[in-house]
Amino acid sequence: MTDTTDLLSNPSYKKALIDLLYQLADDDFMVAYRGSEWLGLAPHIEEDVAFSSISQDTMGHATMFYELLEQLGEGKANDLAHGRTAAERKNAILVEEVNGPGHYLKEPHYDWAFAVARHYCYTLAKKLKMASLQQSSYEPLAHIAVKVNMELHYHLMHWQTWFTQLTSIPGEPQERMLAAFQLVCDEMQGVLHLGTYGKELAENGIIISEDELSEAWLADMKLLLQNHRIPNKVAIKMKSGNGRIGEHTEDLVSALNTLSEVYQQDPTAAW
Amino acid sequence: MNVYEVLRNVKDPEIDTVNIIDLGMVEHVEVKDRSISISLLPTFMGCPALEIIQKNVESEIRSSLGEIEDIHVQFIYHPPWTSDRISEQGHVQLREFGIAPPPEKMVSTGEWHVNCPYCGSTYTTLDNIFGPTACRSILYCKACKNPFEAMKPVSTL
Numbered sequence: 001m002t003d004t005t006d007l008l009s010n011p012s013y014k015k016a017l018i019d020l021l022y023q024l025a026d027d028d029f030m031v032a033y034r035g036s037e038w039l040g041l042a043p044h045i046e047e048d049v050a051f052s053s054i055s056q057d058t059m060g061h062a063t064m065f066y067e068l069l070e071q072l073g074e075g076k077a078n079d080l081a082h083g084r085t086a087a088e089r090k091n092a093i094l095v096e097e098v099n100g101p102g103h104y105l106k107e108p109h110y111d112w113a114f115a116v117a118r119h120y121c122y123t124l125a126k127k128l129k130m131a132s133l134q135q136s137s138y139e140p141l142a143h144i145a146v147k148v149n150m151e152l153h154y155h156l157m158h159w160q161t162w163f164t165q166l167t168s169i170p171g172e173p174q175e176r177m178l179a180a181f182q183l184v185c186d187e188m189q190g191v192l193h194l195g196t197y198g199k200e201l202a203e204n205g206i207i208i209s210e211d212e213l214s215e216a217w218l219a220d221m222k223l224l225l226q227n228h229r230i231p232n233k234v235a236i237k238m239k240s241g242n243g244r245i246g247e248h249t250e251d252l253v254s255a256l257n258t259l260s261e262v263y264q265q266d267p268t269a270a271w
Numbered sequence: 272m273n274v275y276e277v278l279r280n281v282k283d284p285e286i287d288t289v290n291i292i293d294l295g296m297v298e299h300v301e302v303k304d305r306s307i308s309i310s311l312l313p314t315f316m317g318c319p320a321l322e323i324i325q326k327n328v329e330s331e332i333r334s335s336l337g338e339i340e341d342i343h344v345q346f347i348y349h350p351p352w353t354s355d356r357i358s359e360q361g362h363v364q365l366r367e368f369g370i371a372p373p374p375e376k377m378v379s380t381g382e383w384h385v386n387c388p389y390c391g392s393t394y395t396t397l398d399n400i401f402g403p404t405a406c407r408s409i410l411y412c413k414a415c416k417n418p419f420e421a422m423k424p425v426s427t428l
Contacts, residue, residue, distance in 0.1 A: 049409070050401035057405055060317020064348075143349040147316060150351060150425045154400055 004139055008072070013204050016197035017138055018072055019090070020206060023195055023244060024129070025065035026091035029081055030252070031122055032058035033259055034095065035115075037104050043112055050158060054119075057151045064144050071140070082263035086252045092190035092243045094118060096252040113180035116166060120159035121184045121221070125191050127156050128216050129207065137205035164228045178232055188236040192217055195244035274300050274307065277335045281327045284320045285404050289364040291324060295356025298347060306341030307332060312352035314425075315405035321346065354424045370407065371421035385421045387412035395419075 008014050035055035042048040066077035074080060097118075100110035130152060133145035167177040194201055194210045202209035208216075214236070221234050241247030262269060278297055279290045291297055291311070299310040309328060313321050328344045354373035357365070362372035371385040386393050392414030399409040400423065407420045 046399045046409075049399055049403070053401035053405060056317040056319075057315060058317065060315065060405075064316055140348075143351075146427060147313075147348050147351045150353075150427060151315060151405075154423070158400065 007137060007204075010204075012197075012200050013206075014072070016200035016204060017141075017206055018069065018074065019195050019197050020201055021065050021069050021072070021141070022090040023092075025062050025069065025080070026089050026243075027095055027122075027126075027191070028058050028062035028065065030089075030091045030255065031095040031119070032056075032062060033255060034097075034099055035119065037099055037108075038110065038115060041108055041110060054155050054158065057155065061148050061151075064148070068140060068144065078263070079267070082260040083267065086248045086256055087246050089246065089248060089252060089256075090195065090244050091252070092187065092193070093238065093240045093247070093249060093252075094184065094187035094191050095122065096243070096249060096255060097187070098251050098255075111176075111180065113166065113176040114183060116159065116162045117177065117180040117184045120156075120163040121181075121188055122191060123152065123156045123159050124220060125188075125213075125217050127152050128213055128220070132208040132213070133206075135205075136207060141206075160224070164224065164230075167225075167230050168228050174230075178230075181232065185234060185236050186239040188217075188238075189214070190238040190241075190243050192236070193238065193242060193244050274302065274309075274332075274336070277331055278309075278328065280335070281324065281331050284323045284327070286365065286368050286370060288368045289361050291328070293358045293361030293364060295352065295358065295361070296324070298350070302339075305339055306343070307336075307339050308343045308345075310345055310347045312350070312356075313346050313348070314352050318405050320404075351427060353426050354422055355426065357422070365422060369419060371410070371419060373422040373424040383424050385410065387415060387417065388419055388421075389417050390415040 032055045035051055035058065039048065039052050042051050062081065063077060066080045069075075069080055070077045099115060100108070102109040127149070130145045130149040134142055134149065136142040136145065163177070166173045167181070168174070192210065192214045194207065194213070198210045201207050218234060218236070225232055225234070240249055275292060275297070279292050281291045283289050283291065283294060294314070296311050296314065297309065298312050301308045311324070311328070325344050325346070329342050332339055332342050355375070357372060365372045366388045369388055371388040374383045374385055384393070385395065387395055390412060392412055394413045396411050396413060397408065398411050398418070402409045402420055402423070406423055408423045409418065410421050411418050
């Protein structure tokens with residue numbers, strides 16, 4: 001493996017790497033936040049424990065990616081997580097979408113079918129990214145991918161159980177799950193998109209190409225549906241825009257306002 | 272005084288019968304003149320106890336090894352921490368807390384089985400892979416009818 005200093009001396013390598021790290025960090029940061037909003041609202045108490053544990057792990061992963069950015073001179077991890085505006089964010093639109101109508105503190109009419117579909121589809125994509133990143137030319141990222149992958153094993157198993165069980169029950173469960181799955185597919189391309197420097201990322205051996213990633217995700221998804229005799233076609237899009245290039249919805253703005261409330265009042269506060 | 276002996280005084284803040292040496296978290300210690308550098312392996316990345324452990328290591332070294340002036344404690348990610356790094360002594364300490372140690376062998380399918388830490392029965396069921404902390408799962412013993420926890424096995428399999 002080439003020395004990391006040599007790799008980083010190549011400006012196009014460094015630029016592509018930094019862009020990817022923002023995607024990984026911002027994705028996990030937002031999906032962990034949306035997950036944490038289910039605390040106290042999940043269908044049963046065991047799920048409450050599981051979902052909050054998964055969200056905590058995921059926030060830990062975001063921290064690692066922000067710390068890699070800090071090491072590359074992008075600023076302090078805490079500032080990167082809390083101090084950037086919506087337009088500066090590179091997360092996919094799928095992870096910023098609200099959990100449903102209402103507000104966490106007031107009449108949260110959240111949709112569990114959407115939560116299951118979103119978190120399963122997202123975790124599957126993340127698993128495929130981590131599998132590739134374990135062989136990344138950027139060694140510090142490869143080491144973190146090994147670690148993330150070990151924890152992700154349990155996350156994927158959890159969401160896959162919910163997803164296949166609910167989707168396999170004819171009637172309301174299956175109807176609601178397939179409707180939610182459709183909503184997720186409408187934005188899923190944004191999760192599999194690798195941003196402006198996708199070509200450079202693949203050429204430099206940082207991560208597999210976007211095409212390979214999308215094909216792998218579609219193949220796994222189709223196989224799962226087939227194995228569970230779930231009648232559905234899978235077509236992915238990014239209907240609301242491309243988060244990787246800073247296109248976002250109002251949902252992200254309001255999420256950031258809530259998440260960064262303490263930071264905005266006092267950026268140096270210890271908490 | 273030996274650095275490793277001192278580090279045995281640093282317990283897991285969430286499981287206070289087991290120390291960080293027996294948990295397999297200490298990867299590297301380097302003493303040079305009056306400075307010390309300690310590399311720790313995080314168990315789970317989102318574990319909120321990590322920062323507390325880091326601070327406790329620093330204060331334990333400061334109070335026990337007066338000759339050390341410069342203390343550097345850091346978390347590294349390679350090699351990854353795996354649950355088979357927990358020592359025999361660590362297994363005993365976990366049981367004292369009522370937590371079953373992780374299974375010694377993992378099969379490639381990822382299936383695992385643990386015995387009840389109270390009565391030793393094999394007649395146990397998994398209630399929730401996710402428990403009160405990132406590294407623990409919740410189980411139930413059908414023999415002695417006690418709920419219990421187990422360290423979640425983590426491996427690079």
